[in-house]
Amino acid sequence: MLMLSKAFFIESYRNLIQFPRTIIFLFFLFPIFSYARKENNNSISFSESKIETEKLDKENPLNVVKYRSNIQEHNVEKGKSYLNGNALIEYLDTKIEADSIEFNWKKGYIHATGKKNHPIYIQKGDRKYSIYRLFHLDLGEKKWNAKEIYIQEKDHVIIANSIKEEKNYSLMEKVIYTADPLFIEKKEIYPDFYLKTNYLKYFHKKKSIFTGPVFFYLYRVPIPLVFPFLYIPDSISSYGIPFPRFGIKNKKISIENIGIFFPISNYFNCRINGSIYGIDKWKLKTEIEYKLKYGDNGFLFFDYQSISKKDFDYQLKWKHNQDIKSNSEIKFNADMNYHNQFTKKTNSSINKEVNISNISLIKKFQESFLKIETYMIQNLQKGETDLKVPKINLSIRKKPFFLNKNPFLRQFVMDYKVSASNSIYQNKIEKRTDIQTEINNTINLSTYYILPVHYYPYLNLKISPKIHYKGSSTWYFFSCKSLFQAINISMDVLFPSIERIFVMNKRYLLLRYKMEPMLSFNFGSFFPIFIHQEEEEKNSIKKRIHLTLDNNFELKIKNNREYEKIKILESFQMKSSYVFEEEFLKLENFYFAGYTDFTKYLGIKYEGRIDFYEKENCKSIFLDKKKFKFDFSLRYHLIKNQMNFLYEKEGINSYECFLFDKDNYAKYPIPLDLRIDFHSNYENKNNNNKPYSLNNNFLSINGSIGLTKYWKIEIHTDYDLFKKRITFANIIFYRDLRSFKMNFNWSPMGKTPFWSFFIGIKDPNLSNIIQYKETN
Numbered sequence: 001m002l003m004l005s006k007a008f009f010i011e012s013y014r015n016l017i018q019f020p021r022t023i024i025f026l027f028f029l030f031p032i033f034s035y036a037r038k039e040n041n042n043s044i045s046f047s048e049s050k051i052e053t054e055k056l057d058k059e060n061p062l063n064v065v066k067y068r069s070n071i072q073e074h075n076v077e078k079g080k081s082y083l084n085g086n087a088l089i090e091y092l093d094t095k096i097e098a099d100s101i102e103f104n105w106k107k108g109y110i111h112a113t114g115k116k117n118h119p120i121y122i123q124k125g126d127r128k129y130s131i132y133r134l135f136h137l138d139l140g141e142k143k144w145n146a147k148e149i150y151i152q153e154k155d156h157v158i159i160a161n162s163i164k165e166e167k168n169y170s171l172m173e174k175v176i177y178t179a180d181p182l183f184i185e186k187k188e189i190y191p192d193f194y195l196k197t198n199y200l201k202y203f204h205k206k207k208s209i210f211t212g213p214v215f216f217y218l219y220r221v222p223i224p225l226v227f228p229f230l231y232i233p234d235s236i237s238s239y240g241i242p243f244p245r246f247g248i249k250n251k252k253i254s255i256e257n258i259g260i261f262f263p264i265s266n267y268f269n270c271r272i273n274g275s276i277y278g279i280d281k282w283k284l285k286t287e288i289e290y291k292l293k294y295g296d297n298g299f300l301f302f303d304y305q306s307i308s309k310k311d312f313d314y315q316l317k318w319k320h321n322q323d324i325k326s327n328s329e330i331k332f333n334a335d336m337n338y339h340n341q342f343t344k345k346t347n348s349s350i351n352k353e354v355n356i357s358n359i360s361l362i363k364k365f366q367e368s369f370l371k372i373e374t375y376m377i378q379n380l381q382k383g384e385t386d387l388k389v390p391k392i393n394l395s396i397r398k399k400p401f402f403l404n405k406n407p408f409l410r411q412f413v414m415d416y417k418v419s420a421s422n423s424i425y426q427n428k429i430e431k432r433t434d435i436q437t438e439i440n441n442t443i444n445l446s447t448y449y450i451l452p453v454h455y456y457p458y459l460n461l462k463i464s465p466k467i468h469y470k471g472s473s474t475w476y477f478f479s480c481k482s483l484f485q486a487i488n489i490s491m492d493v494l495f496p497s498i499e500r501i502f503v504m505n506k507r508y509l510l511l512r513y514k515m516e517p518m519l520s521f522n523f524g525s526f527f528p529i530f531i532h533q534e535e536e537e538k539n540s541i542k543k544r545i546h547l548t549l550d551n552n553f554e555l556k557i558k559n560n561r562e563y564e565k566i567k568i569l570e571s572f573q574m575k576s577s578y579v580f581e582e583e584f585l586k587l588e589n590f591y592f593a594g595y596t597d598f599t600k601y602l603g604i605k606y607e608g609r610i611d612f613y614e615k616e617n618c619k620s621i622f623l624d625k626k627k628f629k630f631d632f633s634l635r636y637h638l639i640k641n642q643m644n645f646l647y648e649k650e651g652i653n654s655y656e657c658f659l660f661d662k663d664n665y666a667k668y669p670i671p672l673d674l675r676i677d678f679h680s681n682y683e684n685k686n687n688n689n690k691p692y693s694l695n696n697n698f699l700s701i702n703g704s705i706g707l708t709k710y711w712k713i714e715i716h717t718d719y720d721l722f723k724k725r726i727t728f729a730n731i732i733f734y735r736d737l738r739s740f741k742m743n744f745n746w747s748p749m750g751k752t753p754f755w756s757f758f759i760g761i762k763d764p765n766l767s768n769i770i771q772y773k774e775t776n
Contacts, residue, residue, distance in 0.1 A: 066089070069085055070084065070086050080104050087099065094124050098113060098114050098120040107140070110139065113133075114131065114134075120132075129150070132150065145162070145164040148160075155179055156184070156765075160175045167204075178191035178193065179739060179765075179766075193740070193761065197212050210230070211229060253278075258273065269288070272285070272287075280307075281305070281306060283305040285304075286303075297320075298319050301318070303316075315338065317338075318335075329363060335358045336357045336358075339378065355377070356377050357375060358376075359374045359375070367398055371395075372392050372393075373391050375388055385426045386425050388423050390421070394417065399413050399414070413444075414444070416441075417444075420438070422436070439473045442470050444469075447464070449463055451463065460496060463493050463494075469488075472484055487527075493520070498515045499513070500514075511553075512552075517550075519546070521544075523541075545577070548575050552569060554570075567596050575592070586612070593608070603635045611627050628682075629682070630680075633679045637675045670705060675702045677702070696720075702714075702716050702717075711736075712735075714732040714734070731746050741760065758771070758774075
């Protein structure tokens with residue numbers, strides 16, 4: 001049986017079906033032989049007087065070849081060396097191993113032969129090739145030919161009856177490609193699925209591939225799937241026909257990816273694809289991809305689909321990117337997305353989307369940058385469109401040089417930002433249009449300094465003061481809506497970590513506690529010059545204190561002179577905020593979160609928040625103390641991979657290992673993976689001045705079991721402890737079919753019950769060609 005170079009056929013079919021942008025030169029033997037000078041004590045050196053240098057590469061003449069064999073014979077007059085018995089020739093990163101090698105170092109010929117059950121091995125870098133008959137190489141003309149070549153890579157094999165390379169092309173005959181794992185591992189004599197062609201030619205200058213008819217075989221029986229020929233051009237201007245995908249949904253046959261792609265020029269490529277879903281529904285996609293000079297690239301995309309006889313929609317996209325590595329000081333990017341469906345009240349899933357379109361131009365300066373952009377937001381469900389034309393942002397970041405000598409202000413940084421925009425808001429359902437102009441100014445001043453703690457010079461106290469100013473103006477049709485200024489002053493004090501170890505039971509038991517505190521002071525003022533709301537107050541001042549504590553607590557037990565750690569609180573964080581109101585300090589909220597992994601398979605996670613105080617309509621309101629939110633989850637992961645059996649003998653059947661006890665009962669390991677999660681959520685709050693509570697408690701079970709080496713079952717289910725019923729269930733069956741894979745996915749319970757069946761080839765280079773999928 002003859003088979004093709006596996007790397008070549010894989011890439012050939014990848015380009016036929018998936019049409020990649022680049023083609024890997026699968027005739028990797030072409031660049032195998034390159035030349036360089038290298039000295040070695042165990043090498044034979046030839047001077048240029050003994051070699052016809054015109055036969056060799058002028059730029060990299062071959063001067064040194066390392067060799068080894070059991071028997072050696074050298075004929076100086078003929079300029080030949082004969083190596084017999086475990087012969088080896090090595091130069092650069094290329095090795096040739098054979099039973100016998102004849103090296104004509106005058107004419108630059110290498111002729112190698114193998115023997116039965118001992119092929120010729122060629123290694124070029126990380127790739128290895130096996131040749132079962134003969135190998136001949138002309139180093140000067142860069143021509144070579146081989147008989148019965150076998151090329152194996154990680155996930156596929158290619159075998160060819162012969163390969164011959166000339167100056168302008170390379171030719172392979174009787175080529176077979178397969179990705180059968182059992183055949184690759186030499187557990188089977190014949191592959192279960194393979195591709196076969198009689199002729200394959202590669203053109204060196206055009207970098208294109210042309211083959212004869214390509215046939216598909218299943219267990220050595222041809223199947224009705226034939227390509228009359230296969231042509232793969234170069235990667236710059238590629239064109240072809242993709243292979244369609246077939247499927248069945250709701251007892252309707254669907255065909256996807258019907259189309260063609262072709263080049264428009266060296267910079268543009270066009271792709272047209274169509275899909276048919278039953279009688280009434282179809283889709284047509286057109287995409288033009290471009291790649292210009294200086295790294296600019298992008299695409300134009302138009303999607304038109306017929307949902308029913310009376311309903312249709314279309315979508316238009318344009319995306320342009322500029323190379324990040326470009327040295328240009330001006331960056332231009334665009335991402336346009338338009339849907340016609342946002343005006344229609346249909347049940348289409350498209351109406352649930354939000355489309356965002358953006359065009360931006362950025363100019364960089366030494367310490368600042370200017371950004372001018374226009375963007376549009378479409379809410380398809382509400383029929384809203386928000387357009388900003390234009391939006392201008394100027395940002396300046398400055399570090400004054402005259403403050404470098406001051407230790408307290410050495411890290412001082414000033415940020416200034418100004419933004420201006422015109423907004424057009426349109427609601428076609430309500431038939432309303434608003435026009436708005438807005439200007440914002442923002443100034444940020446920040447620094448930090450470190451102070452050593454008294455008596456503890458290795459402990460430092462970090463203080464970070466910050467000042468934030470914002471001024472905003474908003475107009476509607478040249479009438480002022482709001483004009484205000486806001487100032488926020490804060491200071492963060494990060495204390496050094498506090499760690500204590502408590503010794504118990506004569507050092508056999510230790511308790512280790514570590515805490516990292518941080519204290520923040522915040523003063524915020526809001527000065528509205530004019531607000532278009534009568535109920536708003538003219539001044540609003542907020543004074544707050546925030547306290548953050550990060551805690552770690554673990555237990556150490558001494559065992560054989562070493563301590564084993566048991567984590568009690570691996571990461572437990574507490575945050576609390578206090579607000580000054582009417583000269584009193586009141587607790588505003590309390591937040592805590594943490595997790596602990598007791599073992600590799602057991603852990604908990606929790607989070608809670610209590611809000612005691614908030615402001616609504618600029619009036620102080622104390623809420624019910626029961627207003628809080630709490631989440632808790634418990635994870636328990638039980639894994640059983642291999643079961644240990646006491647057995648008397650073992651045997652293999654269908655590539656599976658069975659263990660037999662003394663009564664000849666077969667036993668085999670069953671891989672098991674089981675995970676149990678418990679989730680609890682409780683929330684109590686006021687909703688529109690009405691008490692509202694939410695309580696969820698459910699148990700989640702996820703597991704998988706390998707009944708045999710080729711059968712696997714996965715289970716996912718959720719059980720509501722309050723409702724006492726299963727809210728979600730999902731079962732997946734997997735089957736390994738050598739070169740193919742099969743799965744059945746069934747979800748009988750949940751929001752959307754469904755089932756699906758899939759069978760397809762595992763080889764990623766052929767997965768889009770041969771597959772079958774059906775869903776309800």
